[in-house]
Amino acid sequence: MADKLFVIGIGGTGMRCLESFVHLCAIGMFDNQEINVLTLDTDATNGNLERVRKLIGLYSDIKSGATKDGGTPNHNTFFSAKLNLYGFNTDYNSTSRSTYRNISRLTEGESSKQNKMLSDLFLDNNSVQEFNLAHGYRAQTHLGSHLMYHGIIEAARNLAAGGDVSSAERDLDEFIQKISKAGEEARVFIFGSVFGGTGASSIPVIPTALSDAMKVRSQGKSPLDVTKVKFGSTLLTEYFSFKKPDQAEMSTKANSVIADSSFFPLNSQAALQFYQGDPTVQNVYKRLYHVGWPLESKSMDKNNPNKTITGGATQKNPCHFVELVCACAAFDFFNADNLKAEGKAEYLFRTGEFENGAFNFKASDLVGNQKNIDERLIDKLGAFLSLAHITLTKNEAGFGNKGFAGLRKQLEQNNVDSYSTVTDKELDQLDEYMRLFGYNFDSSNNFQSGWIYQVRESLQPGNFIFANAAFSKSIKDLKDLDVGKLYEDENYHWEKGGVFSDTYQTFVKSLTKLSLDDGAHLVNHTKEKFIAHLHDGIMASQSNR
Numbered sequence: 001m002a003d004k005l006f007v008i009g010i011g012g013t014g015m016r017c018l019e020s021f022v023h024l025c026a027i028g029m030f031d032n033q034e035i036n037v038l039t040l041d042t043d044a045t046n047g048n049l050e051r052v053r054k055l056i057g058l059y060s061d062i063k064s065g066a067t068k069d070g071g072t073p074n075h076n077t078f079f080s081a082k083l084n085l086y087g088f089n090t091d092y093n094s095t096s097r098s099t100y101r102n103i104s105r106l107t108e109g110e111s112s113k114q115n116k117m118l119s120d121l122f123l124d125n126n127s128v129q130e131f132n133l134a135h136g137y138r139a140q141t142h143l144g145s146h147l148m149y150h151g152i153i154e155a156a157r158n159l160a161a162g163g164d165v166s167s168a169e170r171d172l173d174e175f176i177q178k179i180s181k182a183g184e185e186a187r188v189f190i191f192g193s194v195f196g197g198t199g200a201s202s203i204p205v206i207p208t209a210l211s212d213a214m215k216v217r218s219q220g221k222s223p224l225d226v227t228k229v230k231f232g233s234t235l236l237t238e239y240f241s242f243k244k245p246d247q248a249e250m251s252t253k254a255n256s257v258i259a260d261s262s263f264f265p266l267n268s269q270a271a272l273q274f275y276q277g278d279p280t281v282q283n284v285y286k287r288l289y290h291v292g293w294p295l296e297s298k299s300m301d302k303n304n305p306n307k308t309i310t311g312g313a314t315q316k317n318p319c320h321f322v323e324l325v326c327a328c329a330a331f332d333f334f335n336a337d338n339l340k341a342e343g344k345a346e347y348l349f350r351t352g353e354f355e356n357g358a359f360n361f362k363a364s365d366l367v368g369n370q371k372n373i374d375e376r377l378i379d380k381l382g383a384f385l386s387l388a389h390i391t392l393t394k395n396e397a398g399f400g401n402k403g404f405a406g407l408r409k410q411l412e413q414n415n416v417d418s419y420s421t422v423t424d425k426e427l428d429q430l431d432e433y434m435r436l437f438g439y440n441f442d443s444s445n446n447f448q449s450g451w452i453y454q455v456r457e458s459l460q461p462g463n464f465i466f467a468n469a470a471f472s473k474s475i476k477d478l479k480d481l482d483v484g485k486l487y488e489d490e491n492y493h494w495e496k497g498g499v500f501s502d503t504y505q506t507f508v509k510s511l512t513k514l515s516l517d518d519g520a521h522l523v524n525h526t527k528e529k530f531i532a533h534l535h536d537g538i539m540a541s542q543s544n545r
Contacts, residue, residue: 003230004182005035005334006175008206009191011198013236015039015048016319017191020327022055022083023437023451027384028535029331029377030081032073032522037085038175040206042148042198044089048317055436056085061429065525075522077532078384086171090151103147144201149209156213173217180214180224187339189330190233194272204274207231207284232287232333234326235275239293285345287336289329293322294354319454321361321464328366328377335373359462378465382492383538385452385470386483388438393478394504397431398440404430407508408530414512419530426527439473447473463488483507484541494541503541511537 009018018037024030037056041049062079063071074080097103104119155169165173179186188207194200207226214224275281275288332348333339352365363374390407397403404427408419438450449457456464456471470486472478484494484503494503514536521532 003185003187005033006179006186006188007035007330008038008040010040010202011192012046012048013193014191015052017323017326019052019055019319019451020324021330022059024327024331025081025083026059026079027380028078028080029380032075032080034073034082036175036178037083039087042090042092056083058429058433059083062433072524074528077521077535079531086175088168088172144198145205148202149205152209152213153216156216160217160219176210176214179229180222184228187230187334189333191326193236195238203233204278204281208280226284230339231285233285234329235272235288235290236326237292239320239322282344286339287333287346287348290347290349291322291325319451320458321455324455325366331367359459361464363465379542382487383542385486386538387534388434389481389483391431391434392438393481397434402431410508411511416512419526422527422530507537507541510540
């Protein structure tokens with residue numbers, strides 16, 4: 001029986017890694033899989049958290065049929081994985097829970113003096129115990145691990161008590177219950193950084209916290225043996241920077257501690273030494289993927305260059321290539337045949353060609369080349385990027401028009417009228433996903449980069465699979481773009497249908513000749529058939545090369 005798959009994204013960096021993971025699902029890299037996803041953060045208003053939850057919600061809407069249940073897994077098509085989204089946020093919103101001092105109630109009870117002395121020994125009295133926790137742990141991992149663990153245990157106690165519980169606590173409970181039920185067949189992959197706050201704090205304690213929470217929740221009747229569950233994680237070291245906080249920004253107790261990105265390299269080194277020596281990490285995790293970025297870290301504060309953003313709705317950092325690397329690490333973990341059942345964790349890494357200060361990545365640098373998996377990534381990502389340009393560029397969804405509706409109309413003009421029951425709202429959802437994946441122009445004709453454009457921009461001046469023309473931001477160049485010539489390697493270009501024909505028109509005509517095998521794709525409703533038809537048409541065009 002195939003293993004059950006679980007993903008946990010922790011903190012702002014974990015959310016952006018999860019964003020890349022969702023796009024890998026959209027291009028079809030997780031065929032016929034049902035994946036349970038948990039977002040775990042201290043900051044319920046975090047912009048990166050909001051962005052990925054909206055992305056997964058849109059993905060599920062696209063997958064859903066009339067029942068609106070997120071659909072079912074499909075085979076060999078776009079959006080082929082089913083995603084079940086759960087979310088848990090530790091509660092630091094009220095005054096009584098906003099700081100470590102308040103949440104720990106250090107001045108209460110018979111042992112208050114001893115508790116205060118112990119806290120002062122490990123946590124600075126005037127800063128760490130007093131800063132506002134709502135925006136994360138701010139590189140105070142010793143504090144963060146303690147609070148994240150107890151936040152999860154507290155939720156389990158509330159659930160066991162049977163009183164009023166929050167929707168976040170119910171989500172956490174259902175997620176843990178599913179892992180417990182899967183047992184030895186559970187694979188859990190965790191996205192998070194090791195240089196910052198929330199992710200670095202949580203990765204070491206999550207397996208133990210989930211196990212102890214299950215013990216509390218079930219009153220010892222349904223234990224979760226984390227040594228049987230297959231845990232994997234990224235160890236993502238520093239790859240971005242932000243403005244150094246000034247004295248004015250740190251003048252209040254609430255902001256007395258702000259992460260300083262100049263310490264990220266030191267934080268990364270200390271964290272890696274900890275993981276290497278910690279017996280819990282070594283004995284519970286099966287694989288740890290060491291991911292880093294050797295180039296100079298770029299600023300994440302382009303939109304707020306004069307302010308240090310610690311969290312909240314304004315923290316909407318652009319995506320980066322290393323987050324795609326992390327998503328591919330999850331793909332490797334979920335598809336590995338030889339995960340060690342016992343023994344210390346394996347450390348894995350890959351590297352790419354680096355010359356003249358720039359990377360030149362191949363698909364095999366991300367996913368290896370066994371079973372031609374690198375060719376699969378090239379084909380799937382290229383097919384989805386082609387579809388993005390077909391809808392955004394050729395049918396102008398990137399300019400505010402209806403791309404998929406226009407594409408369906410062209411099919412109807414070629415006597416393919418099988419998809420008339422797909423609603424305009426459903427087609428609009430596909431347009432919106434492509435804008436998030438690719439690009440759009442706002443009402444002032446300003447270019448807005450989507451996920452794949454942002455990933456490409458973070459890699460510059462390096463290269464990865466596609467030609468520079470595939471990422472044009474010029475309206476004229478986009479209008480003239482040949483959707484069959486997106487690859488850097490000309491051997492992957494589509495063939496033209498004739499001297500005066502372009503690949504797009506050839507593609508549209510080829511769709512009319514396709515016979516869709518519903519059973520082979522495991523599709524259930526008309527919208528899924530429409531998506532599978534487009535998938536097959538592009539893959540057929542690619543196979544002509």
